[in-house]
C-alpha cells in the first residue's frame with residue numbers, strides 16, 4: 001500500500017488532520033489499533049476553544065456542534081464559600097463551546113466516511129520506519145497479516161501511549177514532566193447541570209468541577225487520592241463529596257441521579273521535544289499532556305494539526321518545506337503556554353497533601369486577588385478561551 005501521509009491514530013488529532021488533508025486533495029490513510037466503537041466509547045474533553053470550532057467548520061464537521069453544542073460566555077470560580085463569575089466574553093470578546101470530545105470524534109468519523117477517507121481499524125502493532133530517510137513507511141498487522149504502508153510523511157497522532165514517540169526515544173528526544181499527587185474521579189449522569197455554566201471549585205476538601213454535555217447530561221469531577229479505586233465510590237458517596245465542596249446554595253440546588261460512567265484519570269504535565277523527526281511528526285497527546293483543569297488537551301491537538309496541515313499543504317502545493325520545518329517550534333511555543341496555564345490553574349485549584357492551612361489561605365488570596373482585578377481576570381480569561389493559533 002502507498003499514501004502521501006500515513007496517520008497513526010484515529011482520535012481528534014488524526015481525524016482532524018486526515019479530513020483537512022483529504023479536503024486539500026492530499027491522500028492519507030489512518031491506522032487505528034482499536035475499533036470505531038471503542039474510540040467512540042472514550043469519555044474525555046468537554047470544552048472547545050474558538051480556534052478548534054473554526055477548524056471543525058473548516059473540516060466540514062461543525063454542523064452538529066453548532067446545533068447541539070452549548071456556547072458559554074463565562075464560568076464560575078468558587079472559593080471560601082463564595083461564587084465569582086469570570087466573564088470570558090466581556091473580558092476577551094470570545095467564548096468557548098461546550099461539546100464533548102466523543103461527539104467531535106463522531107462528527108469527524110462521519111465526515112471522513114462521507115468523503116471517502118480510509119481508516120484501517122484494529123491495525124495492530126503499528127510502527128513507523130525510515131522516517132529520517134527519504135522513504136518512510138509504517139508496518140502493522142491487519143487480521144494477523146503483516147502489512148506495509150509506504151508514504152511521504154508519518155503523523156504520529158497515537159496519543160500518550162502510542163508507538164510514535166517511542167520510536168524516537170534515543171534519537172534526540174527530550175521530555176519534560178510533572179506528575180500530580182492526586183487524580184480526578186469523574187462521572188457522567190443524565191441529570192440537568194446544576195448551573196448553566198461550568199463551576200470550578202477550590203475547597204479545603206479538594207477540587208471539584210461541575211461541567212456538562214448537554215442541558216440534560218452532567219459531567220462532574222472531584223479531586224481524589226491517586227490510590228483511590230472507582231469501586232470504593234458509590235454514587236451516593238460521590239454526590240455527597242461533590243456537594244460538600246460547593247457553596248451551600250449550589251449543593252442544595254443539585255439534581256443527583258445514577259451515574260452512567262465513572263472513572264479516575266491521573267493528572268500529568270508532559271512535553272516531548274522536538275515534535276518533528278525527519279518525516280515523522282508528533283501531534284497532540286503523542287507530544288504533550290496537560291492536566292485537564294484548563295481544558296487545553298483537545299485544543300492543543302487542534303493547534304498542532306493547524307500548523308502541521310498548513311506545512312504539508314505548502315509542501316505539496318508550493319513545493320516549500322518552510323511550514324513543516326517550522327512545525328515543531330511553532331507548536332511548542334503554544335504548547336508551553338498552555339502547559340503553564342494548566343499547571344497554574346491546577347496548582348491554584350487543588351489541595352496538595354503538604355499544603356497545610358497556609359497553602360489553603362495562599363490559594364484563596366490568589367483567587368481573591370484574581371477575581372478582584374480586571375487585569376488578572378483578563379489574563380485568566382484569555383488563556384482559558386485559548387491563545388491565538
Ligand code: FAS
Nearest residue numbers: 009011012013033045158159162284285292295296297298
Ligand atoms: P488520543 O489519545 O485521543 O487518540 C490517540 C488515538 O491513537 C487513539 O484512538 C488510540 O487508540 C490510537 N492509538 C494508540 N496507539 C496506537 C497504535 N499503536 N496504533 C494505532 N493507533 C493507536 N482534555 C481536555 O481538554 N479536557 C478534559 O477533560 C480531558 N479529559 C481527559 C481524560 C482522560 C482519561 C484522558 C486520557 C485525556 C483527557 N483529555 C482531556 C485530553 C484528551 O482530550 C486529549 O487531549 C485528546 O484526546 C488528544 O487527542 P489525540 O492527540 O488524538 O490523542
Ligand code: PHB
Nearest residue numbers: 045046211292293294295
Ligand atoms: C469536561 O466537561 O469534561 C471538562 C470541562 C472543563 C475542564 C475539564 C473537563 O477544565
